[in-house]
Amino acid sequence: MSAGPFRLAILISGRGSNMIAIARACLAGSIPARVAVVISDRADAAGLAGAAALGIETATVLQPQGGGGSAFERSLAGALQKHQPDMIALAGFMRILTGRFVDHYLGRMLNIHPSLLPAYRGLHTHARVLAAGDTEHGASVHFVTAELDAGPVVLQSRVAVQPGDSEATLSARVQATEHIIYPRVLGWCAQRRLAWREGAAWLDGRRLDAPMVEDFRAAGHH
Helix, strand or coil: CCCCCEEEEEEECCCCHHHHHHHHHHHCCCCCEEEEEEEECCCCCHHHHHHHHCCCCEEECCCCCCCCHHHHHHHHHHHHHHHCCCEEEECCCCCCCCHHHHHHCCCCEEEEECCCCCCCCCCCHHHHHHHHCCCEEEEEEEECCCCCCCCCEEEEEEEECCCCCCHHHHHHHHHHHHHHHHHHHHHHHHCCCEEEECCEEEECCEECCCCEEEECCCCCCC
């Protein structure tokens, strides 16, 4: 671990709304951490300007021309190494990382996924929830392991699926909760309350056999 404040690196591919929520929580002091760097795999990611506007260093790591995924991951590892992060947060980062890369950072990389894992791994979660007629939905903050969206879940938000919800309205309701639960989990990391041990998430010295849940289904949470 580096000396000084807890250092976060955030990986994005798009507008980075979770990254902005995390960065603002750090700047406000509600997370005892600082965002050392925001890295995008796309030069046109809107989140890069958002991070720069908050005074955060940014970097872009692109797929090398003709180079395979391993060349990309070497570049990404180099960019991370430069900033020595204590924790890496994937925030709408759309690349699937290899098992070898993930294993190198095992226990130091978190992701947020817009479903109540283990349900609905992968893409298009909101559409799939609506198609299934589910009554609740949410988001999951989990440790990243080699299997996609399958690492131990730390904290989940639960929202009600409303009659008449569209993909857009449901997505917006879930995303509002993401901006609360992701900074919270990173705060637990920075306070050294959350740890990775023996392939599991441990909070306050106790193994989490089931995720913590924050329930947004009640009135008052929109």
